Amino acid sequence: MNALEIRGLTKKFGDFVAVDNMNLNVREGEIFGFLGANGAGKSTTINMISSLLRTTKGEIDLLGKNIAKNIKFAKMNIGIVPQDLAIYENMNAYENVSFFAGLYGLRGALLKERTEEALDFVGLGDKQKSFPKNFSGGMKRRLNIACAIAHRPKLIIMDEPTVGIDPQSRNYILQSVKKLNQMGSTIIYTSHYMEEVEEICTRIAIVDHGKIIAEGTKEQLKTIITDTKEIWVGVKAEGELPLDSLKQIQGVTSVRFEEGVIKIHSKTEVNNLNRIIQQLIRDQAEIRSVEEQAPNLETVFLTLTGRNLRD
Amino acid sequence: MKDFLWLVRKTMKNTFGRRNSWLLYIGLPLAGVLLSMLFYSNMSSGSLKIGIVNQDGDQAITQDAIQFVGSLNQVKLTMTDEASLNDEITSGKLDSGIVLPKGFADSIREGKPLPVNIVSVKGAQVTAYVKSLLDNYIGNIASIGLGTKGDTQAFDQVYAAYKQPGFAFESETLKDTSNRKDMTYQSIGFLVSFMMFSAVGLTEIILKEKENRTFLRLLSSPISARAYVLSNVAVSFLVLLFQSFMTLVFMKYVFHIDSGIPFGEMYAVLALFSLAAISLALLIVSLAKNTNAAGALQNLIITPSCLLAGCFFPISIMPDTVKKISNFMPQHWLLDTIDKLQNGTAFGSLGINFFILLAFAAVFALIAIFRFSRNNDVRQFI
Ligand SMILES: Nc1ncnc2c1ncn2[C@@H]1O[C@H](COP(=O)(O)OP(=O)(O)OP(=O)(O)O)[C@@H](O)[C@H]1O
Ligand SMILES: [Mg+2]
Numbered sequence: 018m019n020a021l022e023i024r025g026l027t028k029k030f031g032d033f034v035a036v037d038n039m040n041l042n043v044r045e046g047e048i049f050g051f052l053g054a055n056g057a058g059k060s061t062t063i064n065m066i067s068s069l070l071r072t073t074k075g076e077i078d079l080l081g082k083n084i085a086k087n088i089k090f091a092k093m094n095i096g097i098v099p100q101d102l103a104i105y106e107n108m109n110a111y112e113n114v115s116f117f118a119g120l121y122g123l124r125g126a127l128l129k130e131r132t133e134e135a136l137d138f139v140g141l142g143d144k145q146k147s148f149p150k151n152f153s154g155g156m157k158r159r160l161n162i163a164c165a166i167a168h169r170p171k172l173i174i175m176d177e178p179t180v181g182i183d184p185q186s187r188n189y190i191l192q193s194v195k196k197l198n199q200m201g202s203t204i205i206y207t208s209h210y211m212e213e214v215e216e217i218c219t220r221i222a223i224v225d226h227g228k229i230i231a232e233g234t235k236e237q238l239k240t241i242i243t244d245t246k247e248i249w250v251g252v253k254a255e256g257e258l259p260l261d262s263l264k265q266i267q268g269v270t271s272v273r274f275e276e277g278v279i280k281i282h283s284k285t286e287v288n289n290l291n292r293i294i295q296q297l298i299r300d301q302a303e304i305r306s307v308e309e310q311a312p313n314l315e316t317v318f319l320t321l322t323g324r325n326l327r328d
Numbered sequence: 329m330k331d332f333l334w335l336v337r338k339t340m341k342n343t344f345g346r347r348n349s350w351l352l353y354i355g356l357p358l359a360g361v362l363l364s365m366l367f368y369s370n371m372s373s374g375s376l377k378i379g380i381v382n383q384d385g386d387q388a389i390t391q392d393a394i395q396f397v398g399s400l401n402q403v404k405l406t407m408t409d410e411a412s413l414n415d416e417i418t419s420g421k422l423d424s425g426i427v428l429p430k431g432f433a434d435s436i437r438e439g440k441p442l443p444v445n446i447v448s449v450k451g452a453q454v455t456a457y458v459k460s461l462l463d464n465y466i467g468n469i470a471s472i473g474l475g476t477k478g479d480t481q482a483f484d485q486v487y488a489a490y491k492q493p494g495f496a497f498e499s500e501t502l503k504d505t506s507n508r509k510d511m512t513y514q515s516i517g518f519l520v521s522f523m524m525f526s527a528v529g530l531t532e533i534i535l536k537e538k539e540n541r542t543f544l545r546l547l548s549s550p551i552s553a554r555a556y557v558l559s560n561v562a563v564s565f566l567v568l569l570f571q572s573f574m575t576l577v578f579m580k581y582v583f584h585i586d587s588g589i590p591f592g593e594m595y596a597v598l599a600l601f602s603l604a605a606i607s608l609a610l611l612i613v614s615l616a617k618n619t620n621a622a623g624a625l626q627n628l629i630i631t632p633s634c635l636l637a638g639c640f641f642p643i644s645i646m647p648d649t650v651k652k653i654s655n656f657m658p659q660h661w662l663l664d665t666i667d668k669l670q671n672g673t674a675f676g677s678l679g680i681n682f683f684i685l686l687a688f689a690a691v692f693a694l695i696a697i698f699r700f701s702r703n704n705d706v707r708q709f710i
Pocket of ligand 2: 176
């Protein structure tokens with residue numbers, strides 16, 4: 018069964034179409050990656066799934082049930098980790114988790130057990146009595162997650178749970194996501210970090226301008242762009258680099274320079290490696306290495322949307 | 329229902345977990361009562377300063393009437409003339425003045441006493457009390473005049489007998505009710521403004537929850553927005569009830585201010601007013617985009633309206649236009665209700681006042697609900 022089924026979902030803010038006739042299936046047991054640049058419509062979609070926003074058009078089914086008609090069922094079975102922290106600064110970690118879990122009807126011994134379980138799960142078991150104001154950014158993020166999982170939802174939606182935190186906390190969170198998934202939850206994961214999505218997601222959808230423009234496993238996505246290759250030329254970064262003249266070469270679609278490497282996207286069918294190197298030599302760049310990259314998700318994203326995942 | 333209580337419990341705990349809240353919600357109104365006592369304590373020590381304007385000369389009956397007023401406890405008499413009377417009253421040298429008109433004594437002899445004019449700034453209760461005692465006194469003597477039918481000798485005889493000690497009035501102690509009433513009025517006036525500020529402070533929690541996005545998390549749980557707002561209203565109501573209860577208890581049992589109204593009636597009226605205050609707070613919150621805006625609106629609405637409605641100064645000293653404007657403020661109707669109760673109107677016959685207070689509550693709440701329901705902007709709380 019599909020954990021989530023979205024058909025013809027549309028959201029308009031006035032004349033602006035934030036989500037545009039979106040169709041999407043997330044299977045039970047998946048970690049589903051939701052990729053999109055700023056303003057692509059990820060949060061808007063998530064807010065409609067969690068019944069925070071009314072849909073303009075379209076339907077959403079959770080575990081085979083229409084959420085508009087089964088709102089209580091939907092809410093009981095969804096846990097949302099909002100993009101921005103949503104915790105009480107004046108309540109300690111335990112009180113935060115236990116208050117939100119209580120909203121799902123948990124009381125007494127069970128509430129206590131689930132609260133402690135959730136806090137242990139995100140590694141805050143020994144910080145139950147501490148207040149968020151004394152937490153690091155990563156700890157707050159983890160508390161933000163604990164608040165969403167104590168009621169053991171079937172579907173957990175994480176909207177960029179790892180922005181602005183230390184690598185250690187990020188690793189902890191990524192491991193937790195996998196563990197939650199192994200324990201039976203379906204997960205929708207939104208991120209600006211391609212490597213996170215590559216690491217944990219079983220399937221990925223790329224969103225742009227409110228539409229899903231590609232969907233599949235990462236292997237499938239990578240095969241979409243057989244018509245583009247990426248050439249990396251390591252150079253000694255000295256003086257003016259001839260980036261503009263490289264762009265004139267036939268077949269080249271984009272050129273950028275990052276950390277001593279000129280990264281060139283080019284059409285696969287044009288054999289232009291010689292011309293590129295000739296041009297570089299003519300411009301007196303000191304070439305250190307040349308390699309053709311296997312296509313990666315970053316490339317896929319860039320070619321499909323024409324935008325970088327992060328600005 | 330269980331969820332509702334869960335929400336109420338959390339808000340109560342968060343609110344009263346901080347010492348500041350106690351100070352704000354309970355301490356301030358009590359300070360207000362204390363302040364009102366200080367305002368009026370110089371008066372409570374003593375005397376009512378009455379100026380007499382005697383236009384009737386040395387007649388015995390007139391002099392006796394003056395003496396009678398002077399004999400009342402806590403009254404200090406000053407003789408003055410009509411020209412300076414008004415100045416002395418407005419400058420505070422006198423609390424009120426009595427004008428005994430020319431021909432006063434003769435009119436009493438004839439059994440048809442001329443009206444005695446009593447002047448004062450505030451329609452203070454004490455003045456009314458003095459007037460009623462004086463009227464009573466004059467009435468008694470005038471009835472001698474009526475009985476003796478113009479026979480001067482007979483009149484003088486009866487009058488002389490009437491003045492004998494056994495026959496005379498016992499000197500009545502002026503119950504200092506005006507003072508108590510002023511204190512009550514002022515204390516309630518302060519309480520009213522604190523209740524309104526408290527209501528906004530508590531309702532503002534909704535905006536705070538939007539700002540720290542916990543509102544979003546709340547709404548993604550099975551809790552409905554309506555249940556959440558209702559729980560907030562319930563908390564405000566509980567706090568305001570507690571606040572007015574404490575204030576009334578302190579007024580009565582600690583400061584010994586006798587409002588002249590049964591505790592239950594006073595409390596019921598304040599409870600009714602709480603509803604109007606909370607509805608207004610909801611309206612303010614529904615109009616504001618964030619807590620800053622709500623704070624600005626609160627300052628713009630509550631303090632001036634309290635001022636105009638007479639929470640800080642008695643409405644009787646305000647110009648007529650202000651009196652008319654104050655009809656549009658719920659505070660006015662609360663103070664009016666209390667005033668009427670103090671002046672002896674029965675609780676049951678104040679239906680119109682109660683209805684108006686309820687109407688304020690209903691109208692504010694309806695507009696607020698309308699505003700809330702049209703607000704579909706999630707971005708506001710993401
Ligand atoms: N309430 C609203 N009114 C008008 N426009 C809105 C509203 N909410 C979102 N938008 C617009 O809809 C578009 C999609 O926003 P959304 O927050 O879904 O993007 P996102 O993919 O989550 O981006 P990010 O990666 O920055 O979080 C944006 O252009 C945003 O400005
Ligand atoms: Mg977003």
